[in-house]
Amino acid sequence: MTRSTAWSRLAALLGVEHPIIQAPMAGGATTPELVAAASNAGGLGSTGAAYLKPEDIVKHSRRVRELTDRPFAINLFVPPPPPAEVAPDRMLAVLAGYHAQLGLAPPQPPSSPMPSFEEQVDAVAESGARVFSFIFGVPPAGVLARLKAKGMVLAGTATTVREAKLLEAAGVDFIVAQGSEAGGHRGTFAAPVEKSLVGTLALVPQVADAVGLPVVASGGLMDGRGIRAARVLGAAGVQLGTAFLTCPESGIAPVYKAALREAKDDSTVLTRAFSGRPARGLANDFTEALRDSPDILPFPLQHAATTPLRGASAARGDSRFMALWAGQAAALSRGLPAAELMRALIEESERGA
Amino acid sequence: MTRSTAWSRLAALLGVEHPIIQAPMAGGATTPELVAAASNAGGLGSTGAAYLKPEDIVKHSRRVRELTDRPFAINLFVPPPPPAEVAPDRMLAVLAGYHAQLGLAPPQPPSSPMPSFEEQVDAVAESGARVFSFIFGVPPAGVLARLKAKGMVLAGTATTVREAKLLEAAGVDFIVAQGSEAGGHRGTFAAPVEKSLVGTLALVPQVADAVGLPVVASGGLMDGRGIRAARVLGAAGVQLGTAFLTCPESGIAPVYKAALREAKDDSTVLTRAFSGRPARGLANDFTEALRDSPDILPFPLQHAATTPLRGASAARGDSRFMALWAGQAAALSRGLPAAELMRALIEESERGA
Numbered sequence: 141m142t143r144s145t146a147w148s149r150l151a152a153l154l155g156v157e158h159p160i161i162q163a164p165m166a167g168g169a170t171t172p173e174l175v176a177a178a179s180n181a182g183g184l185g186s187t188g189a190a191y192l193k194p195e196d197i198v199k200h201s202r203r204v205r206e207l208t209d210r211p212f213a214i215n216l217f218v219p220p221p222p223p224a225e226v227a228p229d230r231m232l233a234v235l236a237g238y239h240a241q242l243g244l245a246p247p248q249p250p251s252s253p254m255p256s257f258e259e260q261v262d263a264v265a266e267s268g269a270r271v272f273s274f275i276f277g278v279p280p281a282g283v284l285a286r287l288k289a290k291g292m293v294l295a296g297t298a299t300t301v302r303e304a305k306l307l308e309a310a311g312v313d314f315i316v317a318q319g320s321e322a323g324g325h326r327g328t329f330a331a332p333v334e335k336s337l338v339g340t341l342a343l344v345p346q347v348a349d350a351v352g353l354p355v356v357a358s359g360g361l362m363d364g365r366g367i368r369a370a371r372v373l374g375a376a377g378v379q380l381g382t383a384f385l386t387c388p389e390s391g392i393a394p395v396y397k398a399a400l401r402e403a404k405d406d407s408t409v410l411t412r413a414f415s416g417r418p419a420r421g422l423a424n425d426f427t428e429a430l431r432d433s434p435d436i437l438p439f440p441l442q443h444a445a446t447t448p449l450r451g452a453s454a455a456r457g458d459s460r461f462m463a464l465w466a467g468q469a470a471a472l473s474r475g476l477p478a479a480e481l482m483r484a485l486i487e488e489s490e491r492g493a
Numbered sequence: 494m495t496r497s498t499a500w501s502r503l504a505a506l507l508g509v510e511h512p513i514i515q516a517p518m519a520g521g522a523t524t525p526e527l528v529a530a531a532s533n534a535g536g537l538g539s540t541g542a543a544y545l546k547p548e549d550i551v552k553h554s555r556r557v558r559e560l561t562d563r564p565f566a567i568n569l570f571v572p573p574p575p576p577a578e579v580a581p582d583r584m585l586a587v588l589a590g591y592h593a594q595l596g597l598a599p600p601q602p603p604s605s606p607m608p609s610f611e612e613q614v615d616a617v618a619e620s621g622a623r624v625f626s627f628i629f630g631v632p633p634a635g636v637l638a639r640l641k642a643k644g645m646v647l648a649g650t651a652t653t654v655r656e657a658k659l660l661e662a663a664g665v666d667f668i669v670a671q672g673s674e675a676g677g678h679r680g681t682f683a684a685p686v687e688k689s690l691v692g693t694l695a696l697v698p699q700v701a702d703a704v705g706l707p708v709v710a711s712g713g714l715m716d717g718r719g720i721r722a723a724r725v726l727g728a729a730g731v732q733l734g735t736a737f738l739t740c741p742e743s744g745i746a747p748v749y750k751a752a753l754r755e756a757k758d759d760s761t762v763l764t765r766a767f768s769g770r771p772a773r774g775l776a777n778d779f780t781e782a783l784r785d786s787p788d789i790l791p792f793p794l795q796h797a798a799t800t801p802l803r804g805a806s807a808a809r810g811d812s813r814f815m816a817l818w819a820g821q822a823a824a825l826s827r828g829l830p831a832a833e834l835m836r837a838l839i840e841e842s843e844r845g846a
Contacts, residue, residue, distance in 0.1 A: 300757075300758055300759040301757060301758050301759070301824075302757070302759060319692055319694065320673060320690070320692050321691070321692035321694060321695040331759045334762055334763070335759040335760070335761065335762055335776065336759050337673070337690070338674070338758050338759065338821045339672055339673050339674035339692030339693055339694065339712065339713050339821060340692055340693075340694040340695075341672065341674060341692060341693040341694040341712070341713045341714070341719060341722060341723075341822075342674040342693075342712075342713030342719075342758065342820065342821035342822040343758060343821075345715075345716070345718045345719070345822070345825065346758045346822060346824055346825065349825075359692065359694070359695075360692050360694045360695030361694070362698075363698070365698045365725055365726050365727060366694060366695075366698070366726070368725045369694060369722035369723075369725045369726050370694075370722075372718055372721045372722040372725055373718050373719070373722050374718060404653075404654060404655070405653055405654050405691050405695065405696060405699045406653040406654070406655060406684045406688040406689050406691065407688070408688065409687055409688055410687070423688065467695065468691045468692060468695035468696075469694075469695040469698070469699060471654075471699055472698065472699065472702075
């Protein structure tokens, strides 16, 4: 199959003009306005719905459908096995210092902040989304069969060839290959994280060789150069997250957008400090303070434990204690409105093609 | 400047037909036969001379010149500041267990194994090499001026934009941008390693935007897909190391070649276990045993301390205690003779160009 055939076949599967996906980003970045603008401009918008309650998934999707009649995607986290019992005392003591500094009430023992996955899936099934994408593993077979039967297109996230093969065996329609450059959570679920930080340029051809499905490249893509490179490497589509964070439609805090405008290629680190799972973001006081900390709680308890601190930090315009998820090419951010950005990506991706 | 212009201008600067560089790899991989075959086939062969005594650099280069009249490169390590005084006792105790297991005499306190850099430079100046490349920093201005005055082309290795700018300011002729996928030592010299593991796809366009010099992409490149992607990203040339390790002309041990043939995308780790500096290689018993060890000595003392163990391990065909440097796309190794590999890379790099 030629490159241009793979590209247009994935576009047809997604029901879009161009298989350029605005990445799902949990935590509020992917407003209905952002998702709809990406889809209206000819790509595919995605809602990062992992932390949304089922009723909020329904509301969010209704609003997206008011803003566009084009296809869009919804993404969920596959629930991890319940974490082992851990005493949160030492982490709470660490956080208490920051709480005192910001005048917050002392931190409380955390409980899982995640809504019921089954109920989230119910909401996705009724959302009108064309694509269901997921990360952190493989959902139960019944979930995939049910959404497939609704006519939805299924996409899993792989950080290694092994994970891509597991997803193919589970029956997904395409694979998002997440290179180590990517901002936000690592999707890794079947390898130690230190062995699964495979760069996009190395990962995409190996995944493309190993599976018979369309591969969507993600990680470090910000402009037409990255998109055209991904196509050369064998990708049938691309997914860009960080590139959309600085759009006016993105729901992140102004101080976070400002931090992205200052980012350099060597500004990011992998950290478990905010959620308990490794994720890439701009280094700040909190990532430095908790580097190598043995007290970090398992996901999602660390996420719950840091919620008040992250929230207060964002509300005060203080980036020191916020999760500033960003990929390694954040310095190439443009701050364009989402529709303009998507149109620019489409135009650049076709130059010399 | 168009892509094809940048490509042919770098070729002209190097004096080769195609700016495809067989990477310098210290430690014996880059035999005169490998270097000459890469150059004779139309690319640029490189000798990894960092651990070679000056007289061996002279001998090696004489042999290369017997085998080819085409340009070739020599690479050295820029000497680090002398390491702080450290007591090696705990590392020697760790190594003693492995020595006993292999029937070796007890390990001895290490001393620096590095030849005099100034004398190595003398040898490079007389070697007949057209290109002097280096890693781990910026050589003294006098060294660069002297080799430049001999008509040599100078290349420094950068893992971040900041490092590329430092090299440009020092007057090099081109930059090797080493992405995180690369096998062997990280070239990082002006950033914490954890922030400078920038994937090739993210690094190359950012470096190309930041400097006015030709940029050579390295890290994860194994075939025409990687080479063409690098060109799209803004590279004026490419450098491939792991791809040449499995050539019959490569000087690595048979058991190391066998390990490369089994490599997967998630087989490598970054480790300081062998030399004291972070480097990427296939995980094995030694990298696992020394993971996060606080007893690892600073470079180059750890290299000296592990030399007997690495040597005995290789001699016995036992890969457990050897440094198995490899990039993250080692699974795409082909095992072709070097000339055939270089010709294939040239042919593939031009497909659809």
